[in-house]
Amino acid sequence: MALTRVLMQLRPIAASLRRHKVATLLIVLQVALTLAVASNALFIVVTRVVHVSRATGTDEAHLFAIRNAWTEGQNAAQIDANIRADLASLRQVPGVRDAFSSHAYPLEGEGALAAGVKLTPEQTTRPTLASIYHADEHAIGTFGTSLIAGRNFSADEIGTIGPNDTARPATVIITRSLADRLFPEGAALGKTVYPSDKPATIIGILDNLQSTYSFTRTLDNDTVLFPARWVDPDGVVYLVRTQGTDLKPVIAASLKALQERGGIRLIDPDTGVETIAQARERAYATDRSVATLLAIVCSLLLLATAGGIVGLSSFWVSQRRKQIGIRRSLGATSGDILRYFHAENFLIVTAGVVLGIGLAFLANIGLMSVFPLPAMPLFVPVLGALLLWLLGQLAVWGPARYAAKVSPVVAIRTA
Numbered sequence: 001m002a003l004t005r006v007l008m009q010l011r012p013i014a015a016s017l018r019r020h021k022v023a024t025l026l027i028v029l030q031v032a033l034t035l036a037v038a039s040n041a042l043f044i045v046v047t048r049v050v051h052v053s054r055a056t057g058t059d060e061a062h063l064f065a066i067r068n069a070w071t072e073g074q075n076a077a078q079i080d081a082n083i084r085a086d087l088a089s090l091r092q093v094p095g096v097r098d099a100f101s102s103h104a105y106p107l108e109g110e111g112a113l114a115a116g117v118k119l120t121p122e123q124t125t126r127p128t129l130a131s132i133y134h135a136d137e138h139a140i141g142t143f144g145t146s147l148i149a150g151r152n153f154s155a156d157e158i159g160t161i162g163p164n165d166t167a168r169p170a171t172v173i174i175t176r177s178l179a180d181r182l183f184p185e186g187a188a189l190g191k192t193v194y195p196s197d198k199p200a201t202i203i204g205i206l207d208n209l210q211s212t213y214s215f216t217r218t219l220d221n222d223t224v225l226f227p228a229r230w231v232d233p234d235g236v237v238y239l240v241r242t243q244g245t246d247l248k249p250v251i252a253a254s255l256k257a258l259q260e261r262g263g264i265r266l267i268d269p270d271t272g273v274e275t276i277a278q279a280r281e282r283a284y285a286t287d288r289s290v291a292t293l294l295a296i297v298c299s300l301l302l303l304a305t306a307g308g309i310v311g312l313s314s315f316w317v318s319q320r321r322k323q324i325g326i327r328r329s330l331g332a333t334s335g336d337i338l339r340y341f342h343a344e345n346f347l348i349v350t351a352g353v354v355l356g357i358g359l360a361f362l363a364n365i366g367l368m369s370v371f372p373l374p375a376m377p378l379f380v381p382v383l384g385a386l387l388l389w390l391l392g393q394l395a396v397w398g399p400a401r402y403a404a405k406v407s408p409v410v411a412i413r414t415a
Helices: 002-019 020-053 076-089 139-143 176-182 247-259 276-283 285-319 322-328 335-371 378-402 408-414
Strands: 063-070 095-102 113-117 128-136 149-150 159-161 172-177 200-206 223-230 234-242 273-275
Touching: 002 020, 002 159, 002 335, 020 076, 020 285, 020 335, 020 378, 063 247, 063 276, 076 095, 076 223, 076 234, 076 247, 095 128, 095 139, 095 223, 113 149, 128 139, 128 176, 139 234, 172 176, 176 223, 200 223, 223 234, 247 273, 273 276, 276 285, 285 322, 285 335, 285 378, 322 335, 335 378
Parallel strands: 128 223, 159 223, 172 200
Antiparallel strands: 063 234, 063 273, 095 234, 113 128, 149 200, 172 223
16 A cells, blocks of 8 residues: 555656756766765775685784894805704794794795796696795694695605705695695695696695785685795794794793804894784785775765755755645645655665666776776675665655654645
């Protein structure tokens, strides 16, 4: 019955809107632009939230890194001996669960090494790009990740690699993500790959391990472990996993243990130590700021649109007091007046939504050509449309309720 009454009012509503073309068009355009901007902004917010929520695959709460620089004049053999001695000392520190050396760590943001992994040496198609960590038999336990297939490195497989070395190991451990890319049919374990011009056998598959970079998904979890200590005259990174979550005393004890073997190293007192939790905060600070700013802009835009609807509805109510009074004197109930204004608002917002969905996808295509964004799925502007319909109905509720309370006699007398 109520629906029938609403349908009967569509013709007079359309006639009324035609008499207020400019005001109606302005609200339609405002709704359309709001939907286009808010849909894309909220989509970016969601992608940022998903981006910063990615797991590194490590035991972040118990893991910290020490960036250790070497004093000048040490050769590769001395550096390798220092690394062995340092790791032996770190593993004896109370509260330390395990430690190993590498050139970088997840979310560090620099120092990344990458390799194009081929399936055959003659492969002419673009190889799969993967991030590299140098690791020993303690690396998996220190990271806190887990093997889902195969085995860990053995001590006799661990060699040394320097920045200018061309030698590459004969065995590697890769992440599940990389295994699925290289061998989508499965069974990557035991297969031969070419992370260089030398073959390497996949002896283990990790559940997950993120690259050093946070701003791209290209490398993300496609990671290779090389069985080697990174012997670089510039320095090395010690990854340390603790037994408890109170890292401060363990960090202090670890630095003391290293400094007792002083004269061979330099550790920056301000930036030389970073927990993985701190690395996450630093790496995603910009993403969080962008998401927060866009969420605020969307909220203000929606409020501005709601304010426009309230203002226009209030203006039209004041203009139609005589019309409302006549309708009430002819038998229209308060419910009829309420339904009239809600239906009128629904039609205006619907016109804006139809136009706005088209504009939203055009804006998304434009943003994709400038920024590394995925295509926006249809449900995003549809959810935005539902929000605008709800917002429109809430915004018009006050003016419509006021109009429904107008006395017929007073309305006709004062109009």
